[in-house]
Amino acid sequence: MKRMPWLLRDLLFLAVLVVILLGVQYALERSADYYPVMRYYHRILVLIGINITLAVSLNIINGHAGQFSLGHAGFMAVGAYFSAWLTLFYFGPYVDKLPESSQFIAQNALLVIAVFVAGLVAAAAGYLVGQPSLRLRGDYLAIVTLGFGEIIRVVILNVEKIGAARGLSGIPPWSNFFWVYFLAVMTIIVSVRLVKSAVGRAFLAVREDQIAAEAMGVNTTRYKVKAFMIGSFFAGAAGALFAHYTPAYLNPQMFNFTKSFDVIVMVVLGGLGSISGSIVTAIVLTILPEALRAAKEVLHFDRDPRMVIYSITLITLMLTRPQGLLGRRELWDVLARRKDSIPKEARDEGNADDKLDRDAGPPVT
Amino acid sequence: MQEFLQNLLNGIAAGSIYALIALGYTMVYGILKLINFAHGDVFMLGSFMGFYGAGVFARITGQTGAPQPSWVMAGVILVLSMAICGFFGFLNERIAYRPLRNAPRIASLITAIGVSFFLEFGGQFVFGPDPKFFPQLVEKHLLNIGGVATTNYQLIVLVVALFFMALLQYIVYGTKFGRAMRAVSYNFETASLMGIPTDRIIVTTFVIGSSLAAVAGILNGLVYPKIDPLMGVMPGLKAFVSAVLGGIGNVPGAVVGGLVIGIIEAFVGGSRFSQFRDAIAFIILIVILLFRPSGLFGKYQAEKV
Numbered sequence: 179m180k181r182m183p184w185l186l187r188d189l190l191f192l193a194v195l196v197v198i199l200l201g202v203q204y205a206l207e208r209s210a211d212y213y214p215v216m217r218y219y220h221r222i223l224v225l226i227g228i229n230i231t232l233a234v235s236l237n238i239i240n241g242h243a244g245q246f247s248l249g250h251a252g253f254m255a256v257g258a259y260f261s262a263w264l265t266l267f268y269f270g271p272y273v274d275k276l277p278e279s280s281q282f283i284a285q286n287a288l289l290v291i292a293v294f295v296a297g298l299v300a301a302a303a304g305y306l307v308g309q310p311s312l313r314l315r316g317d318y319l320a321i322v323t324l325g326f327g328e329i330i331r332v333v334i335l336n337v338e339k340i341g342a343a344r345g346l347s348g349i350p351p352w353s354n355f356f357w358v359y360f361l362a363v364m365t366i367i368v369s370v371r372l373v374k375s376a377v378g379r380a381f382l383a384v385r386e387d388q389i390a391a392e393a394m395g396v397n398t399t400r401y402k403v404k405a406f407m408i409g410s411f412f413a414g415a416a417g418a419l420f421a422h423y424t425p426a427y428l429n430p431q432m433f434n435f436t437k438s439f440d441v442i443v444m445v446v447l448g449g450l451g452s453i454s455g456s457i458v459t460a461i462v463l464t465i466l467p468e469a470l471r472a473a474k475e476v477l478h479f480d481r482d483p484r485m486v487i488y489s490i491t492l493i494t495l496m497l498t499r500p501q502g503l504l505g506r507r508e509l510w511d512v513l514a515r516r517k518d519s520i521p522k523e524a525r526d527e528g529n530a531d532d533k534l535d536r537d538a539g540p541p542v543t
Numbered sequence: 544m545q546e547f548l549q550n551l552l553n554g555i556a557a558g559s560i561y562a563l564i565a566l567g568y569t570m571v572y573g574i575l576k577l578i579n580f581a582h583g584d585v586f587m588l589g590s591f592m593g594f595y596g597a598g599v600f601a602r603i604t605g606q607t608g609a610p611q612p613s614w615v616m617a618g619v620i621l622v623l624s625m626a627i628c629g630f631f632g633f634l635n636e637r638i639a640y641r642p643l644r645n646a647p648r649i650a651s652l653i654t655a656i657g658v659s660f661f662l663e664f665g666g667q668f669v670f671g672p673d674p675k676f677f678p679q680l681v682e683k684h685l686l687n688i689g690g691v692a693t694t695n696y697q698l699i700v701l702v703v704a705l706f707f708m709a710l711l712q713y714i715v716y717g718t719k720f721g722r723a724m725r726a727v728s729y730n731f732e733t734a735s736l737m738g739i740p741t742d743r744i745i746v747t748t749f750v751i752g753s754s755l756a757a758v759a760g761i762l763n764g765l766v767y768p769k770i771d772p773l774m775g776v777m778p779g780l781k782a783f784v785s786a787v788l789g790g791i792g793n794v795p796g797a798v799v800g801g802l803v804i805g806i807i808e809a810f811v812g813g814s815r816f817s818q819f820r821d822a823i824a825f826i827i828l829i830v831i832l833l834f835r836p837s838g839l840f841g842k843y844q845a846e847k848v
Contacts, residue, residue, distance in 0.1 A: 246649070310833055317578055321787060322832055324780070325825030332822035435780075439656050446653045481671070485664035493639055493657035500646030 195363060203356045220355065224423055226464045227358035228416050231365045233444040233456040235412035238369055240442065241451035242378060243405035244385025245312060246320040250413050250441045252327030253300045255433035257414025258421040259340050261296035262349045262428055265289070270350045289352045293361070293418040300414020301407040303330070308406035312399055315388075324435055335430045345429035353422035361419060365412045369453050372408070381405050385451075447495060449502030454509035466491065545690045550809045556697040556766060558805020559704035563759035564782035565789070565797040566711055567752030573728040573792030574748055576648060580655040581635060583779015584662035585628055585753045589760025590677065590770045591670055592624040597678045610678045617680035621703075621761055625754035632753025636746045666772030674771040677764035700762045707758055708798055714751070715794050724748060728792060777821065781808075784828045790841025799839065803827075 182190075206223070210216040232250060239247045269288040276284050311322045340346050372378040380401045383391035392398050421428050444463055448455025470484035477483060495503075504512060564586050571579045597620055601610035610616060639658050643651040684695045715721040726734040727744050735741045763778070764770055785804045789796025804824050812820045831838065 311829070314832055314836060317572075317576070318787070318832055318836060320578070321783065322829055325784070325828050328780075328825050329822045332819060336818045439660075443653055443656060446649055450647075450649065479668075481668050483668055486661065486668050489657050489660035489664055492660065493654050496650055496654045496657060497639070497642050500643055500650035 195360070199356045199359050202359075203354060206355055221424075222464065222468055224353075224355055224358050226461050227355070227362045228420050228423075229441070229444065229460040229464050230362045230457050231358075231412055231416040231419075232441045233448070233460040234362075234365045234369050234453060235409045235416070236441050237445050237448075237451065237453060237456045238372065238381075238412075239405050239409035240445050241449075241453075241456070242369075242373060242385065243381040243402055245402050245405060246316060247323040247406070247409070248320045248435065248438050248442060249307065249323035249325075249327030249330075250409070251433040251435060251437035252323075252330040253304055253410040253413040254417035254420070254437070255327075255330055255334060255430070256303045256410075256417070257293075257296035257300040258417035258428055258433070259334055259346070260299045260414070261292040261418035262346055262421040263340055264292045264295065265350050265352070265422065266346070266348060273350070285350065285352050286357075289357065289422060292422075293357070293415050296418035297411040297415035300417070301411040303414075304407045304410025305403060308403040312402040312406060324438065327433075327435055327438055331430050331433055334433075341428070343430065345427055345431075347425075347427045349421055349426040349428065351422060351424045351426040353419045358419050358423070361412070361415055365416075366453060366457065368408070368412075373453075377401070377404065443492060447492075447502055449504040449506055451506045452502065452504040452508055455502055455504035455507075458509065459503060546813065548689070548691045550813045551806060552691055552693055552697065554806030554809030555802060556700050556805070557809060558802035559701055559708075560759045560763050560766075560801075561778065561782045561785050561805050562798045562801025563704055563707060563755050563762070564778060565785040565801045566708070566794065567756050568783050569786040569789070569791055569793060569797040570715075570724075570748050570752050572786065574724065574731075574745055575640070575651075577640065577651050578655065578783065579752075580652070580779070581639075581658035581662060582752065582756060583775035583777075583782065584659050584666070585631060585635075585775070586756040586760045586763070586778060586782075587666060587770070587772060587775030588631060588662060589624050589628045589757030590764045590774065591666065591675075591760075591772075592627045592757065593620050593680075593761045593764050594675055594677055594770060596620040596623045597680065612679045612681045612683075614681055620680065621758065624757040624761055628757035628760075629750040629754040632749040632751075633746055635753070636749040640749075641742070641746075663772055663776070670772055672772060674769045677768040677770050679768075680761075680765060696765045700766055703758065703762060707755060711751070711755065712794060720744070720747065781824045784824045787828060787838055788831055790838030793838070793840045796838060796840035 181187075206216060206220045210220065232254065236247065236250045239245050239250075265288065269285075269292060273281055273285050273288065307323065307326045311319060311326070314322055334340065335343055373382070380391070380396050383394065383396050384398050384401055388398050417433075440463070444459045445456050447463070448457070448459035467484055467488050470487050471482075473479075473484055473487060474482050564582065567582050567585070568579060571577060571582070597610040597616065600616050600619060601608075635658055639654045640651050643654060681695075681699070686693050686695060686698070713721075715724060723734070723739045723744050724747075726737065726739055727741050731741060734744075759778075760775075763774075781804055782801065785800035786797045787800070788803060789798070789800030804827065807827060808820055808823055811817065811823045
């Protein structure tokens with residue numbers, strides 16, 4: 179079959195995606211009228227979507243570029259608070275003044291703007307953090323990014339305008355299933371296409387051997403900062419959508435380094451560098467603590483044992499599969515019983531760049 | 544001047560607790576190149592063992608009500624808590640880290656995070672999430688040294704911390720075990736080829752580090768009696784920062800790093816920037832790492848191909 183022109187193909191894909199997401203969104207809202215418990219599942223679905231975005235974006239930094247960052251929650255906080263500040267003080271009052279009929283369109287358009295700007299601000303923060311600290315390696319980088327994440331949190335804790343320690347409430351609850359999953363799918367697509375691009379190849383080169391990459395003319399610091407900025411952009415955007423989702427309340431405590439740990443656990447447990455691995459573990463690790471709520475009733479404990487079971491599960495999983503669930507492979511490689519995401523013949527030949535693109539064509543689109 | 548001395552004294556007391564925790568981080572990192580994120584929570588465990596130990600001690604000796612302060616009790620509790628935490632360190636290394644010795648390093652980092660979660664959530668599950676009040680182990684006196692208000696507790700903290708630091712210094716640089724430890728830290732494989740039982744050295748390092756964390760937990764309970772299952776998180780992180788500041792893997796460096804962080808925090812806490820107290824440790828860390836990446840006393844190692 180002849181291939182469709184790329185523009186047509188992408189537009190078609192976009193249209194199908196929008197229709198599916200809107201359909202699910204509609205179904206979720208309708209069913210909540212009849213079954214109130216659906217609101218709970220709706221919320222968990224949204225949290226899964228946000229965690230997918232966070233995990234996949236952190237995977238760009240940690241898995242693809244190999245830079246161990248422990249400050250992802252900090253960038254999420256930057257995005258969340260910046261967008262909340264925009265909508266709470268500027269966009270919200272503006273929408274309220276509009277006539278009823280145009281409010282719906284205006285609020286969604288402004289949400290998109292707020293999310294995008296929040297992503298850009300988070301990326302700028304990523305640049306400021308990354309530029310000096312990415313000269314460091316390994317554990318030192320990890321601890322510095324953790325430090326930056328904490329500094330961001332302490333700063334937010336002391337800015338009275340955005341609620342300080344009380345937290346920020348009254349943010350317009352504009353975010354919904356549709357936007358969260360739209361962002362998640364966009365993150366996945368960017369991430370998948372990125373690995374196959376020249377920039378993504380440079381990321382992998384930096385990850386595999388920084389000195390060799392440098393010798394080959396890759397400007398390592400530039401690419402590391404680039405990976406950092408891309409990851410931070412999506413973390414900030416995810417934070418923005420999180421801020422606008424009911425109950426639309428933000429507290430600096432939500433973005434402490436435990437949140438960063440949660441995301442890094444998803445990435446490592448899924449297999450560093452495996453996009454589908456990050457997605458799978460983001461889903462599983464969001465559902466697991468919720469599913470374990472039942473344990474309290476079954477085991478007749480006074481206190482809730484779910485997080486204890488969760489942490490034991492975490493340790494056991496890591497002990498049994500130190501390379502992560504999927505290792506460096508993607509889900510489709512595992513299903514096709516391939517050992518590595520790079521096809522064998524491409525690995526064996528010297529100049530295999532064009533071959534690679536043809537053989538392992540984009541699996542998502 | 545008085546205020547300066549007051550801040551300095553508070554800083555030294557807090558800093559010596561950081562230093563005791565930092566020693567555990569720096570020893571484990573020096574040997575395994577592993578950030579043992581669970582270490583701060585072992586400190587919490589030590590504090591709680593002291594809390595429950597005091598209750599048990601009071602019951603055995605037939606007291607009713609709150610435990611009566613006595614030096615005997617303080618000593619018994621300190622040893623008991625060190626033993627329990629040391630045993631936990633042993634289990635921790637055996638179960639969570641040793642199976643991953645040859646796996647990618649990031650895997651053991653994640654299990655370290657898992658163990659940390661286990662202790663925090665397990666602590667909330669077993670001890671309850673609400674704060675408890677650490678008993679007075681010995682009689683509390685207010686002291687006034689040259690206009691600086693203090694308690695005998697702060698002095699006890701200083702003396703006990705110094706004692707254990709000196710003991711550790713002796714173990715690491717003065718005994719056969721310490722020499723083996725330094726050899727393992729210098730080069731793991733060569734050390735094992737030279738007949739050093741590396742596994743035993745590593746597990747003992749964990750035991751020593753964890754019991755030092757228990758000492759820190761007890762001392763912390765004396766000075767700041769409010770204890771809860773999440774109390775180890777922040778001191779743990781700051782202690783790690785101290786270890787990096789002093790040059791990770793370097794024993795005297797960790798002590799100096801801990802004292803520096805403690806003193807600077809005390810001064811920031813006493814100034815009008817007091818609300819940024821929790822961030823200052825990380826700001827120092829970042830500045831140090833940017834200008835002297837190997838820490839104050841670490842040796843710079845050029846990267847080789």
